[in-house]
Each structure stands twice: as structure tokens, then as C-alpha cells.
Amino acid sequence: MKSKIKITVLFLFLLGACQKEPIGDTIPTQNATDKITLTLSEAKNFISSIYQDSSKALTKIKIDWQLAESEPMRAGNKWTILLQGQPTYQNYKQGYRKLVIFRNSESQKIVAKILEIIPDAIYLQKNRIASASDFTGRVFAYDLNYKLTGGRLYSGGKPVGLIKQFTEEGQIEEANKMLKDVNPYSGIQGKVMLMMAIETCEWIQDSYIDAEGDFTVHSTKICSTTYFDGGGDGGFYDGVGSTGNSSDSVGGGGGGGSTGTSSAPPPSNLPQEDKNPVNPKEMMECFSNISSPNAAFVVRVYVVEPQPGTSFNVGANSFGHVAISLTKSSGAESITQTIGYYPTGTGLDKLSSKSQIIDNGFDSYNMSSTYYISGESFQKVIDFVSNPNKNYHFTDYNCSAFVYGAGQAAGIPIPNPTTQIGLSGPGGAGYAMTPAGMASALREQKANNPNMDLNQAGGKIPESKGPCNIK
Incomplete structure (x- = not known):
């Protein structure tokens, strides 16, 4: 009918x-x-x-x-x-x-x-x-x-x-x-x-x-x-x-x-949330295997945009994801590590829970931005991601806030991904740093700086080196 x-x-x-x-x-x-x-x-x-x-x-x-x-x-x-x-x-x-x-x-x-x-x-x-x-x-x-x-x-x-x-x-x-x-x-x-x-x-x-x-x-x-x-x-x-x-x-x-009540809409799935967590310090330790003199240092931001037409945090991949990637190269040697910040909770408990770091290497993405930085700034990123905030909150401190914070700590111009969420219009549910906000901010950054290295074609993230033993 x-x-x-x-x-x-x-x-x-x-x-x-x-x-x-x-x-x-x-x-x-x-x-x-x-x-x-x-x-x-x-x-x-x-x-x-x-x-x-x-x-x-x-x-x-x-x-x-x-x-x-x-x-x-x-x-x-x-x-x-x-x-x-x-x-x-x-x-x-x-x-x-x-x-x-x-x-x-x-x-x-x-x-x-x-x-x-x-x-x-x-x-x-x-x-x-x-x-x-x-x-x-x-x-x-x-x-x-x-x-x-x-x-x-x-x-x-x-x-x-x-x-x-x-x-x-x-x-x-x-x-x-x-x-x-x-x-x-x-x-x-x-x-x-x-x-x-x-x-x-x-x-x-x-x-x-x-x-x-x-x-x-x-x-x-x-x-x-x-x-x-x-x-x-x-x-x-x-x-x-x-x-x-x-x-x-x-x-x-x-x-x-029925006339009874059901649970609130389940939180969105987060891309690759089911992968095993890693120790960020062990991931970052690998960079010490390449000598710093004459090395090149690169930080990339990878964005998985939410599913078009979905509401923030309601429905499959309506949240999206932002990961940060570090690459250190010298001559023929090169190491890349890509990580993301996730909750440990499940269901509605994932909205606010303890945090964990997941290796995002070889994951798919929609957009990436590249920043060439100094060894000093690179070390500041390492220090930041090696000691992540212990508590995840889907609006107050999530994957987007984690990546933005890394940029702030190292003086990297990763744009602020804050955007309005929830009820459209005045009196909306509020503002938060989100993957959709990061994608929008990166596009705006590109518009203001045509020479910015922004890839909007998407693809696969290079595979990470993986954890190394801390000496």
C-alpha cells in the first residue's frame, strides 16, 4: 500500500x-x-x-x-x-x-x-x-x-x-x-x-x-x-x-x-572497533630504530566520514572515525604507525568508558591530510599519543578530540573539528569534535590554503609497523 x-x-x-x-x-x-x-x-x-x-x-x-x-x-x-x-x-x-x-x-x-x-x-x-x-x-x-x-x-x-x-x-x-x-x-x-x-x-x-x-x-x-x-x-x-x-x-x-518502552537508539558502530587494542608506547618505541639526523617526519590525519544521511551516533557508522598516522624515514628505512582512540565499553556504555588505542593500519578512509614537521614536533606527537587520556566520552573527548589534541601539543595546524550535533537549530543538543567536523574543517582549510596536501579520493591506510619492545 x-x-x-x-x-x-x-x-x-x-x-x-x-x-x-x-x-x-x-x-x-x-x-x-x-x-x-x-x-x-x-x-x-x-x-x-x-x-x-x-x-x-x-x-x-x-x-x-x-x-x-x-x-x-x-x-x-x-x-x-x-x-x-x-x-x-x-x-x-x-x-x-x-x-x-x-x-x-x-x-x-x-x-x-x-x-x-x-x-x-x-x-x-x-x-x-x-x-x-x-x-x-x-x-x-x-x-x-x-x-x-x-x-x-x-x-x-x-x-x-x-x-x-x-x-x-x-x-x-x-x-x-x-x-x-x-x-x-x-x-x-x-x-x-x-x-x-x-x-x-x-x-x-x-x-x-x-x-x-x-x-x-x-x-x-x-x-x-x-x-x-x-x-x-x-x-x-x-x-x-x-x-x-x-x-x-x-x-x-x-x-x-508494543506500548512499553525500549532502549535508547544504540550508539553507532565505530570503524574497526572490534580490532584488538595495542600499547601506544610500544607502537611509538619503533621510531627509535631509525636515527633522527637527516630523517624526514610526517604526520597524517585519516578521516572515515559518517554514512551520508544518518544522524550523529544513530545507525551504522553514523559517527565515523579519525586516526593519526606518524611516519619517520631516513634513506631506505621508513616506519609508519597509525592509531585511533576508542572506548572500551559496549552498547550504551561505549558513550562514556575507559579508553583504548587500536592500530588503524590498513583500514579504509575517505580523506587524509599530510603535515611535514620537524623532529622536535614529531617527538611531541609521540609523547602525546603514548600517554592518551584514560577516559573516552563520545562528545567530550573522542577520536577527533584525540587527534586534534595531538596537533595542538606539537604545533601542527590540524583544524578544530568542532561542529553542532543533535537537534538541528537553536537549542540543539550542543557541540562536539566529530569526524564529520574534521572532514568539514579540512575542506575549509584546503579552500583557504590551495597548497595544502589534502587527499579527498580516499583509499587504504598503509600497514603499521606494529608494537616494538620497549628497551
Whole structure:
């Protein structure tokens, strides 16, 4: 069955001069004493009354009322029930969905929505559980016929953007072009939801597959890190991190159609992470076998770029790798050692664990840069890599930081590989030194210095000499 297409837009708005009016179609803020309660019986009766008549989505969804939880809103309360099914984001099933039932504070009519909640992968990997107080991620809101009605982008528990859809016919040609560029499927038909730009900002295209299997394309509008006021939505989007499960749940959403939670997205595999570790001091000791007078000293940086289209640290090789190679030559003698910095942990424990050094000789790479240095600088690199940091952290100190640190210690112009990670746009998950950042920095370095020795054709790293006995 062909999936339906929805193209939506994610707006990040500025305060001050750029915004003097409330954002979007929000409900006016209610007085704290104006409480409009909704009983569980009323919620059940409401769903029963529309179940067969107006809701196409609910006829396919099993509601387990035993999972119903009452949560406070700014005016009254809402009932939330975890539903089966998971969204698919960045080619990985993650997040969860809920049925939310509440009473409109103005009309006092009962309203129901389906929320699809996708925590930011890095946020979830770090915290292992999503909570409303610091939630970072996306919340998509659908009516009971699974038509997207809006949503929110959150960072640190604060709303930083809106998700809205538009259907202005004037943009049909542009929308169809975007659909052609973004859609990885073929032969898909359905309604096209168009996006409208309000101000000049940078747009980043993104997509996910909702829990009903509909491929949804949206754009993230990056303008500012300023938070906007959540407005008077009566707390409709609050509590997005609640999963209604035991303390060992992680908020990742129910896998395989269940309403229980699953683990956070597994960390990316690291190229060659399964190879046996080596002693870096023994690797570096080999260079003493070549006399230093008249020797030539070379340091190379090898980059394995992440798989295109993947999210940072979610999916196979979505992280990538950076290795450092040292070569000392004199006459016919030459020794090369290539090493990389890795965690010792497995699964989610690899995010933060003790470190290890692995021989990256004869591995494949996408890009390499070459630096010709003095014997003094070469020795400083040896000293640095022989005594690596004992603790690995996937964002705070990883393979990219290790290689950059070696360059800093020896005065080698290896560029800073820092780049934004996680949630796109203002309030993103943060910044880190990454292999993707190293590749980008090297390309920029080449653009500023055409004589730089940068190989972008890739290939195989020369085989390392291997460990030598320390005298």
C-alpha cells in the first residue's frame, strides 16, 4: 500500500524586533484558578461517541484504558494513554505516541489529539529516559484522522520552535521539487503539505515516518537561540517525556508495536572497533630504530566520514572515525604507525568508558591530510599519543578530540573539528569534535590554503609497523 506524503515545516522564531505578537494559533492563557476538569468516564464516552463515525485512525488503534493517566494542565487536566506503534526517524524506530484527551478551556468541548513524540537521540542516549523537565526533541500533533495539526520543537524542556503545515497552492511547484529531492521512495502518491517561509533563515530538510507509516517531510528553520514563550496552550504539549512505565524504562518508545518502552537508539558502530587494542608506547618505541639526523617526519590525519544521511551516533557508522598516522624515514628505512582512540565499553556504555588505542593500519578512509614537521614536533606527537587520556566520552573527548589534541601539543595546524550535533537549530543538543567536523574543517582549510596536501579520493591506510619492545 502506497504511503501518504506530508510535508511540514518547523519554525524557530525570534523575540524582540522580530516578534511582538504571540506565535501561532495559541489558546489565551487561563487564570490559574480556572480549572476545567475531565473525568476518565467523560474521556471514554467521548472516544466511544466518535470511534466509528469520524475517526479513521482510532479504528486501527487499540486503546488500553488501564494505561490512562491524568496530568495537570494550566486549566484543568488531560488524560494521556500510550498507544501502540512507533515513528521512524533517521531510518530507526524511535519515540512513542500517545492519545491525549482534554477539555478546551474556552469552548469547554472535549478535544482529542494523537501526539508522536521523538526525543533527540543524543539527549536520550545520555539520559536513558525522557522527562518533561528537560525534554529535547520533537512533538508532532495529529487529529483523530491522522492529519498533522502542528507540533513543537523542545530543548531542555523549553519550546524553541513550532511545527506547522501549509497548503498554499502557489508553492506547489517548489514543494513537488523538494519532495522529489527528499523522498527516498518511488511511486508514492498522496496529499502534499506545503511549507511557507516567513523570514530569511537557513532551512534544513528532514523527514520521518509516522506510526501510521506515512512519510512526512518537514523543514527546520534556524534563526536564533532565543526561546519563545510557550503561549497559552493550556499545557497541551507538557509531559511529553512521561511513558507510564516502571523506573527502568527509558522513554525510547515501544518497539514492535508494543506500548512499553525500549532502549535508547544504540550508539553507532565505530570503524574497526572490534580490532584488538595495542600499547601506544610500544607502537611509538619503533621510531627509535631509525636515527633522527637527516630523517624526514610526517604526520597524517585519516578521516572515515559518517554514512551520508544518518544522524550523529544513530545507525551504522553514523559517527565515523579519525586516526593519526606518524611516519619517520631516513634513506631506505621508513616506519609508519597509525592509531585511533576508542572506548572500551559496549552498547550504551561505549558513550562514556575507559579508553583504548587500536592500530588503524590498513583500514579504509575517505580523506587524509599530510603535515611535514620537524623532529622536535614529531617527538611531541609521540609523547602525546603514548600517554592518551584514560577516559573516552563520545562528545567530550573522542577520536577527533584525540587527534586534534595531538596537533595542538606539537604545533601542527590540524583544524578544530568542532561542529553542532543533535537537534538541528537553536537549542540543539550542543557541540562536539566529530569526524564529520574534521572532514568539514579540512575542506575549509584546503579552500583557504590551495597548497595544502589534502587527499579527498580516499583509499587504504598503509600497514603499521606494529608494537616494538620497549628497551
